[in-house]
Amino acid sequence: MTTTEIDNNTGLVTQEYKINMGPQHPAAHGVLRLVLTLNGEIIEKVEPDLGYIHRGIEKMTERDTYKQIVHLTDRLDYLSSHINNEAVCLAVENALEIEVSDRVKVIRTIIGELTRLASHQLWWGVMGMDIGALTTFMYAFRDRELINDIMEETCGTRLTMNYNKPGGLMFDIHPNFQKRVKEFIKQFKVSLPEYNTLLSGNVIFKKRLQGIGYMSKEDAIAYGVSGPSARGSNISCDVRKIHPYSAYDKVDFKEILIEGGDSYDRYMVRMFEMEESMKIIEQLIDNIPEGDFETKTSAILKLPKGEYYQKVESARGEFGVFIVSDGKKSPYRMKFRSPGFANLSILDKISRGHKIADLVAIMSSLDFVIPDIDR
Amino acid sequence: MYDFSKITGAIHNWLSSIMPDLGVIITEWVLIGVVFLAFFALLGLILVYAERRIAGFFQFRLGPNRVGPFGMFQTVADTVKLLLKELVGTKEADSFLYNLAPYFLIIAALMSMAVIPYGFNLVAYDVNIGLFFMMAVSSIGVIGILLAGWSSNNKYSMIGAIRSSAIIISYELSLGLSSVLAMVLLAGTLNMNEIVMSQQAGWWLFRGHIPAIIAFIVFIITGTAETNRVPFDLTEAESELGAGFHAEYSGIKFAFFFLAEFVNMFIISAIAVTVFLGGWLPIHIPFWDGFNGIMDYIPGPIWFMIKTSIVIFILMWFRWTFPRLRIDQVLTLEWKYLLPISLVNLILMAFVVMMGWVF
Numbered sequence: 001m002t003t004t005e006i007d008n009n010t011g012l013v014t015q016e017y018k019i020n021m022g023p024q025h026p027a028a029h030g031v032l033r034l035v036l037t038l039n040g041e042i043i044e045k046v047e048p049d050l051g052y053i054h055r056g057i058e059k060m061t062e063r064d065t066y067k068q069i070v071h072l073t074d075r076l077d078y079l080s081s082h083i084n085n086e087a088v089c090l091a092v093e094n095a096l097e098i099e100v101s102d103r104v105k106v107i108r109t110i111i112g113e114l115t116r117l118a119s120h121q122l123w124w125g126v127m128g129m130d131i132g133a134l135t136t137f138m139y140a141f142r143d144r145e146l147i148n149d150i151m152e153e154t155c156g157t158r159l160t161m162n163y164n165k166p167g168g169l170m171f172d173i174h175p176n177f178q179k180r181v182k183e184f185i186k187q188f189k190v191s192l193p194e195y196n197t198l199l200s201g202n203v204i205f206k207k208r209l210q211g212i213g214y215m216s217k218e219d220a221i222a223y224g225v226s227g228p229s230a231r232g233s234n235i236s237c238d239v240r241k242i243h244p245y246s247a248y249d250k251v252d253f254k255e256i257l258i259e260g261g262d263s264y265d266r267y268m269v270r271m272f273e274m275e276e277s278m279k280i281i282e283q284l285i286d287n288i289p290e291g292d293f294e295t296k297t298s299a300i301l302k303l304p305k306g307e308y309y310q311k312v313e314s315a316r317g318e319f320g321v322f323i324v325s326d327g328k329k330s331p332y333r334m335k336f337r338s339p340g341f342a343n344l345s346i347l348d349k350i351s352r353g354h355k356i357a358d359l360v361a362i363m364s365s366l367d368f369v370i371p372d373i374d375r
Numbered sequence: 376m377y378d379f380s381k382i383t384g385a386i387h388n389w390l391s392s393i394m395p396d397l398g399v400i401i402t403e404w405v406l407i408g409v410v411f412l413a414f415f416a417l418l419g420l421i422l423v424y425a426e427r428r429i430a431g432f433f434q435f436r437l438g439p440n441r442v443g444p445f446g447m448f449q450t451v452a453d454t455v456k457l458l459l460k461e462l463v464g465t466k467e468a469d470s471f472l473y474n475l476a477p478y479f480l481i482i483a484a485l486m487s488m489a490v491i492p493y494g495f496n497l498v499a500y501d502v503n504i505g506l507f508f509m510m511a512v513s514s515i516g517v518i519g520i521l522l523a524g525w526s527s528n529n530k531y532s533m534i535g536a537i538r539s540s541a542i543i544i545s546y547e548l549s550l551g552l553s554s555v556l557a558m559v560l561l562a563g564t565l566n567m568n569e570i571v572m573s574q575q576a577g578w579w580l581f582r583g584h585i586p587a588i589i590a591f592i593v594f595i596i597t598g599t600a601e602t603n604r605v606p607f608d609l610t611e612a613e614s615e616l617g618a619g620f621h622a623e624y625s626g627i628k629f630a631f632f633f634l635a636e637f638v639n640m641f642i643i644s645a646i647a648v649t650v651f652l653g654g655w656l657p658i659h660i661p662f663w664d665g666f667n668g669i670m671d672y673i674p675g676p677i678w679f680m681i682k683t684s685i686v687i688f689i690l691m692w693f694r695w696t697f698p699r700l701r702i703d704q705v706l707t708l709e710w711k712y713l714l715p716i717s718l719v720n721l722i723l724m725a726f727v728v729m730m731g732w733v734f
Binding site (some may be wrong): 017019025028041128129130131132133134135138139198199202204205207208314326351355357360 | 381430433436438531534538580587605606608609612613614615616617694696697698699700701702703704
C-alpha cells in the first residue's frame with residue numbers, strides 16, 4: 001500500500017493509518033516509541049524509534065575510571081543490575097589477571113540468580129497486565145519484595161545494587177543473608193505453582209499467546225536474538241553453560257530449551273528458568289566457602305593496551321562488555337552488547353500481520369527493558 | 376410481601392387533592408427523576424468503592440482505607456475532585472458531538488433503570504414490554520461510545536469505538552434474542568414484575584431444566600461483554616489503547632463514562648436477578664416452612680439488592696482474574712459459539728415449555 005491513494009471516481013483520499021505507540025504509553029514498559037502502520041487492526045509495519053532516553057552511557061565511560069564505570073552499568077538494564085556489574089568486573093579482572101576468591105564467585109552467582117528471579121517475577125507480573133489480567137502484577141510484587149529486602153540488607157540498595165567491584169565485592173554478606181534466602185526459596189516454591197494456576201493455564205491467556213509472534217530458529221540466529229527469547233526457539237545460547245563464569249561451572253542446572261518459537265514458548269522458558277534459578281541458589285546457599293570478600297587492588301586501575309571482551313547471561317540474554325584500552329585510567333572506547341537491542345530488531349518481523357493486541361503480547365514475551373536498548 | 380403501590384398510591388392521592396391532573400403528572404415525573412438521579416449517583420459511588428475493595432481483596436491489598444471508616448468516603452472525595460477538575464478537551468474535536476456523547480450513556484443507563492422491579496410493584500415505569508424496552512434502550516449507550524471515539528479525533532479512541540460497536544452489536548444478539556427470550560418463553564410475559572411473580576414457586580434458573588442453566592451462562596458472558604468489562608474490555612484496553620474511547624475526556628465528563636460503566640454492570644446484574652434468580656422474592660427452600668417464614672420478613676428491595684450484589688461480585692471477580700481477549704477472538708466466540716448455542720437453546724426451551732416439563 002502506498003502512502004496516499006486517491007480514488008479517481010470519487011476523489012476520496014485513502015491514507016495509511018499510522019499511530020505512535022509511545023513514548024508515553026502504558027504498554028511500553030519504559031519510553032519506547034513505536035511507529036505502527038495499521039490496516040484496520042492489523043499491523044503492517046513496526047518501526048522502533050530510539051533516542052528518547054539516550055543518556056550517552058558509552059561516552060560517559062570514556063571519562064570515568066574502571067571502578068566508576070561499574071556503577072554506570074546499573075542504569076542499562078536496571079532489572080539485572082548485578083549481572084551487568086559483574087560483566088564489567090569480570091572483564092577488568094580478566095584483563096588485569098586479578099584472582100578473586102571462591103567466596104566472591106559463589107556470592108556473585110547467588111546474587112546474580114536472585115536478580116534473575118526478581119527480573120523474571122517483574123516480567124511475569126507485567127506480562128499478565130499487558131494481556132489484561134491485572135492481578136498478576138500484585139502477585140509478582142509480593143514475592144519480588146522478599147528479594148528486594150534481601151538485597152537491601154546485604155547490598156544496601158534494593159534495585160541498583162552496586163555490590164560488585166573489580167577485585168571482589170563491596171562488603172561481606174549480611175549475617176542474615178543465608179537464612180533469608182532460604183526463607184525466600186521456601187516461600188517461592190509455594191508461589192510459583194500459584195503463578196501457573198493463575199496465568200499459565202488460563203485458556204484465554206493461552207489463546208492470546210499460542211501461535212503469536214512466531215520466531216523461527218534461523219530468524220532468531222540471523223537477528224542475534226539471545227536469552228530466554230531465543231531459547232524459546234530452541235537455540236542453545238545460555239552463556240552460563242557455554243562459557244561458564246563465576247561459580248556456574250560448579251552447579252548443576254538445565255538449560256531450558258523449547259521448540260516452537262511462539263510467544264507462549266518464550267513465556268514458558270522464563271517460567272522454567274525461575275525453577276532452575278532456585279535450584280542453583282539451593283545448591284550454593286549452604287556451601288559459601290570461607291575466604292576474603294575482596295582482593296585488594298589499587299584505587300585507579302589501568303588496563304594494559306589491548307581489547308577485552310566479557311559476556312554474561314543477563315535476565316534478558318547475552319550481555320557483553322567490550323573494552324578497548326590504550327593503557328590509560330579510562331577506556332579508549334567501551335561498547336555494551338545489550339540483549340534488548342538485538343531482541344527489539346526482530347519485533348517488526350515477527351509482529352507483521354498480527355493485531356495491535358498481539359503486538360503488546362509479543363513485546364511482553366520478548367521482555368524489553370528500554371534503558372537497556374536506548375543507552 | 377409488602378405492596379409498594381400502597382405508598383406510591385398514597386402519594387398520588389395526596390398530590391391529586393392539592394393540584395390539577397397535569398400538575399400531578401409533572402410533579403411525579405420530577406420526583407421520580409430526582410429519586411433516580413440520586414440512586415444513580417449513590418449506586419456509582421458504592422459500586423466504585425466496592426470494586427476497589429474487592430480488587431484489594433483479590434490482590435493482597437487493602438484498597439481505599441484512609442478517608443472515613445474503611446475508606447468509605449474515598450469515592451465521595453474522588454467525585455468532588457472530578458467535579459472540580461478542569462475540563463480539558465482537544466481543539467480538533469467535533470465539539471458538539473464530543474460534548475453530547477457522555478449523555479447518551481447516562482440516559483441509556485437511566486432509562487433502563489426505570490423498568491427494573493426493585494420490590495413488589497416498586498417499578499418506575501411498569502410497562503407490559505418491560506424486558507424488551509430495557510434491551511432496546513440499553514443499546515443506545517453504544518451510540519455514545521461510538522460518538523465519543525469518533526468526535527475525539529484521536530486514533531486510539533477511534534479504534535476503541537469501532538471495537539466497542541462491533542462487540543455490542545454482536546453480543547446484543549445472544550443477550551436479547553436468545554438467552555433472555557428463552558426465559559421469556561418460560562415466564563410467558565415480558566413484563567418485569569410479572570416475570571418475578573411467575574417465579575414464586577421457584578427460580579427459573581432451577582425450574583427451567585438445562586436450557587435455563589445454559590441461558591444463564593450465556594447471559595453472564597454476553598452481559599460482561601455488553602458492559603465492556605474484562606475479559607471483553609477491548610474498548611478501553613489500557614495496555615493497548617491507553618484509555619480507548621474516553622481517552623480525550625477529563626473531569627466530570629470522564630466521570631460520566633466511568634459511572635455509566637458501573638451502572639450498566641448493575642443493570643445487567645439486575646436483569647440476571649429478575650429473569651433467572653427470582654428478582655426481589657425471598658429465598659425459599661421447599662418443606663422448610665419455619666425458615667421460609669423468617670425469610671419472608673426481609674423486605675423485597677433488600678433481597679433484590681443482595682442477589683444483585685452477588686452477581687456484581689461475580690462480574691468483579693472476572694475482572695480481577697481473567698486476561699483480555701483479542702478482538703477477533705471476541706467476535707469468533709459470539710458468532711461461532713454463543714449465538715448457535717443460544718439459538719439451539721431457544722428451540723430446546725420451546726420444546727421444554729411445549730411438553731410442560733417445567734418443575
